[in-house]
Structure formats: C-alpha cells, structure tokens
Amino acid sequence: MTKTSFSWKPSAVVSPLARRPVVEMLARFRTPCHGAALALLAFDSALYWVTWWALLSVEQPLLRLALGIPCGLIAGRLFILGHDACHGSAFRLGWLNQLIGRIAFLPALTPFSTWELGHNSLHHGFTNLRGKDYSYAPFTKCEFDRLPEWRQLLERIYRNPWGPGFCYAIEIWWKKLWFPTQAAVGRRNWKYTADSLLCSAFLAAQIAASVVWAHRHGSSAAAAVLFAVVLPQLVWNGLMGFVTFQHHTHPSAVWFDDRRRWNPLASQLENTVHVEFPWLVGLLLANSMEHTAHHVDTKIPLFRLAEAQQMLEKEFPSQVIVQPWSWREYARCCRICKLYDYERQRWLDFDGQPS
Numbered sequence: 001m002t003k004t005s006f007s008w009k010p011s012a013v014v015s016p017l018a019r020r021p022v023v024e025m026l027a028r029f030r031t032p033c034h035g036a037a038l039a040l041l042a043f044d045s046a047l048y049w050v051t052w053w054a055l056l057s058v059e060q061p062l063l064r065l066a067l068g069i070p071c072g073l074i075a076g077r078l079f080i081l082g083h084d085a086c087h088g089s090a091f092r093l094g095w096l097n098q099l100i101g102r103i104a105f106l107p108a109l110t111p112f113s114t115w116e117l118g119h120n121s122l123h124h125g126f127t128n129l130r131g132k133d134y135s136y137a138p139f140t141k142c143e144f145d146r147l148p149e150w151r152q153l154l155e156r157i158y159r160n161p162w163g164p165g166f167c168y169a170i171e172i173w174w175k176k177l178w179f180p181t182q183a184a185v186g187r188r189n190w191k192y193t194a195d196s197l198l199c200s201a202f203l204a205a206q207i208a209a210s211v212v213w214a215h216r217h218g219s220s221a222a223a224a225v226l227f228a229v230v231l232p233q234l235v236w237n238g239l240m241g242f243v244t245f246q247h248h249t250h251p252s253a254v255w256f257d258d259r260r261r262w263n264p265l266a267s268q269l270e271n272t273v274h275v276e277f278p279w280l281v282g283l284l285l286a287n288s289m290e291h292t293a294h295h296v297d298t299k300i301p302l303f304r305l306a307e308a309q310q311m312l313e314k315e316f317p318s319q320v321i322v323q324p325w326s327w328r329e330y331a332r333c334c335r336i337c338k339l340y341d342y343e344r345q346r347w348l349d350f351d352g353q354p355s
Helices: 014-023 034-057 063-084 096-106 112-123 143-148 150-159 164-177 190-216 221-248 266-272 277-284 293-297 304-316 327-336
Strands: 273-276 321-324 337-343 344-348
Touching: 014 266, 034 063, 034 096, 034 190, 034 221, 063 096, 063 112, 063 221, 063 304, 096 112, 096 190, 112 164, 112 190, 143 337, 150 164, 164 221, 164 273, 190 221, 221 273, 266 293, 273 293, 293 304, 293 321
Parallel strands: 273 321
Antiparallel strands: 337 344
C-alpha cells in the first residue's frame, strides 16, 4: 500500500468538491470519548508525577537516567491528549478542552495558544505548503547554499536520523511556541504571553522543588535539576521530533511552494504518512501515528483513529502512504529527504542531486 511514485497528481477522489463526502465517511468516528479521555489524563498524570518523584528520590545516576526516559515519554502521552483537546476532539465542551489541553501540555512546556496557531491553523490548514506550514519544510538547493556555514551544518544535523528532535526543540518550540516574536507569529496576542508564562511557572516550580528536595536530602541541586527537569525535556523533544518528522517527510510525500498547485484535501490524504509501528509502540504513542485519518478529520479523538485510518486505507489504497517502520527505512528516508526541488517536485541531496 506504500506509494512509490515520486510524481504527484491530485486524484479525482480528492478534488476540492469531494471533501465533504470524505469527511462524512469518517463522521461516525467523531464522537468524543469523555470517560476514556479523563481516565487517560488521570492515569498518565499520576504516572508522570510518580516517575518524577522517583527521579528526585534515587541517587544513582544510571537509575535516574533510566527513570528520566519514561518520564519524558509520559510527558509525550499527556501532550497527545492535550493535542486532541486543542483540536476540540477530546470533549464536547469548549472550555473543558481549553482547560484540559493547557494542563496536559504543561509537562511538555508547550503553550496552548501558540501551539493552536502553529499547528491547527497553519500546519493543518496548509499542510505541506511552504510559507504557511513550517513543520520541517525543506530548503531548496539555492536557499541552502545561501545559508551561513553554521546554519548549513545545523540543517545537516536536523536531517540526520538522530536530528529531528533538535529541529523541533530549536526551530519549532524555541522560535515558534515559547514566547514567540511578532515576526514568528504574525501578530501579538495576550494569550500567547499568558500561556508562555503559565509554562514558565510550571518550569520554575519544578526547578524550585528539585533544588529544595536536594538541599533537604544533602544531595546535588544541579544533579537534581539535570535529571528531573532537563533530561525529561530532552527525551520529550527527541520523541516529538522523531514522530512528527515522519508524518510528512517521506520519499513519496510532496511539498509545494505555489498555492495554485496545492490541493488542501489531496495534501492531507496523499502526503500524510501512516508509519506502522509494532502494536505495543503504537499503543504507547496513543495512536498518534494513525496520522492520515487525523489530518482528514481533526475532530476524530485518538481512541478512534485506528478504525478511521483502516477505513481510509480501504477506500483509498493508492492514495494513502503506509510505511512499515524499521530503522533501515527511517534512515533511508532521512538520506533521501534533504533538500527539495519545488518546481519538479522531487527530493534532492545536499549537493542538489535528485535522491
């Protein structure tokens, strides 16, 4: 089912006039799962704080390292629920989505309103359209050559299999989400500042608690902050970059820089990758890799995405990109998808050669 052709022509089934039937086909999956969402919030929140407390309690660096990894992963699971709430698909009540979303985003230090702007409005509204969707949009060869050497090196790191987490942390979280400049968001809004301050208060509270705990138990405050605050954030950013990079970066995925050539539904359906992980990994990632269904209809809650994805792949087997995950295929994707020729719609390597 994986699409192998590198050329792109929007199919008749995904013309602008066909959007309503496609969305209506998935309408039965839109019902929010209130009980399941609240149970997931309670369970993951408890698990996060137990793990975080254990990070402070133990003294052995290796054990702290072992605990820091799941703590960062649990922050990611909470973020996925907050992501649903931000789309308004976790609960029927708007105010409850706003409240739960902000709470669930805190361990990932993600301001709710700036994420809503960059993700809901730009990424989903203009998927794979450069100039609007800034999530891992590739440079052209000419643009890359004009970059200073340090930025070229950074781009090489970003497009390395180990690099998407750095890209997310620097290019998306730091520049677009955390106290973004007016140039980054287009306009000032008091909500952006308020949500950034909320996350800052959460971070300050964690640092203060870590320092107080260390002093009371006669241990290193620096080590407490490193393992209980910094390490989970590094893990979270690595997870976020690793997951989201693969959502729209694939040898068969097409990017656009001309809105006249770009088709909204076609880009959602044909350029959003379903990366198939083993079922246990998929469960731990809370169905976040069932990404095509999510892009076609953002109102489908995470608990119903697997069913909706199956339906899409059954109805549009030649349009949906399905990629069984392996390190070899992931490394191949990173090797091929460096730069982009938007005119010919093909991926290039850093030397400008078709890859």
